[in-house]
Amino acid sequence: MSEESDSLRTSPSVASLSENELPPPPEPPGYVCSLTEELVTKAREELQEKPEWRLRDVQALRDMVRKEYPNLSTSLDDAFLLRFLRARKFDYDRALQLLINYHSCRRSWPEVFNNLKPSALKDVLASGFLTVLPHTDPRGCHVVCIRPEKYPPWKEEGNTALCSILTVPLSRLCMSQDSALF
Numbered sequence: 001m002s003e004e005s006d007s008l009r010t011s012p013s014v015a016s017l018s019e020n021e022l023p024p025p026p027e028p029p030g031y032v033c034s035l036t037e038e039l040v041t042k043a044r045e046e047l048q049e050k051p052e053w054r055l056r057d058v059q060a061l062r063d064m065v066r067k068e069y070p071n072l073s074t075s076l077d078d079a080f081l082l083r084f085l086r087a088r089k090f091d092y093d094r095a096l097q098l099l100i101n102y103h104s105c106r107r108s109w110p111e112v113f114n115n116l117k118p119s120a121l122k123d124v125l126a127s128g129f130l131t132v133l134p135h136t137d138p139r140g141c142h143v144v145c146i147r148p149e150k151y152p153p154w155k156e157e158g159n160t161a162l163c164s165i166l167t168v169p170l171s172r173l174c175m176s177q178d179s180a181l182f
Contacts, residue, residue, distance in 0.1 A: 031055065031078035039140075047089045057090055058082055064096050074103060112163045124165050127151070144170070 033051065035043065043049040049057075058078050065072060065081075075081075081095075084102075088094035106113045124130075129150040133143040151162075 031058065031082060043086070047086055049086065049090055054082070057085055057092070060092055061085055061095055061099075064092060065099065068096070069100065072100075072103060074099065109163065112167060121165055124151070130165060 031054070033040070033054070040051060044051075055078065058081050061081050061084065062076050065074065065076065081099075084095040084099045085092075088098055127150050129147055131145045131147070133145065135143075137143055146166075
């Protein structure tokens with residue numbers, strides 16, 4: 001018998017292991033801070049965000065969501081929840097309310113948020129109606145230019161189309177970690 005088959009014969013199968021002996025499930029990818037030292041300092045001063053407490057704060061918000069809104073279908077990803085904490089200066093209750101409002105808005109306007117793809121807005125975005133400038137301002141803020149005269153006159157969908165047009169690029173900008181600091 002080969003050494004390999006001998007080791008397979010003597011090693012326990014997963015089925016025979018007790019619950020305490022099973023390997024732990026893999027951890028979801030955690031948050032990795034990509035902020036510069038300058039932005040970490042700004043976050044500490046303006047948002048009361050402490051790097052040493054960041055994950056504890058995210059876990060606290062995650063626990064609140066699970067306890068108070070167990071049926072809420074939301075991402076509990078560190079980076080996602082951190083956006084709400086930063087937007088409310090790490091006030092757990094206000095961050096939770098913002099998260100609930102976020103989902104309420106998405107439910108109230110399914111025609112804007114459901115199945116929204118940038119490709120569906122390609123013509124309007126190509127018209128130059130909305131442009132995100134390639135560089136930030138001196139404070140590091142993204143600059144969005146809206147040029148109403150460029151709104152395609154053949155678009156008759158009204159407010160729903162306009163909200164959709166604004167939602168795609170603005171939601172992309174909000175995904176950036178440093179966006180919440182301005």
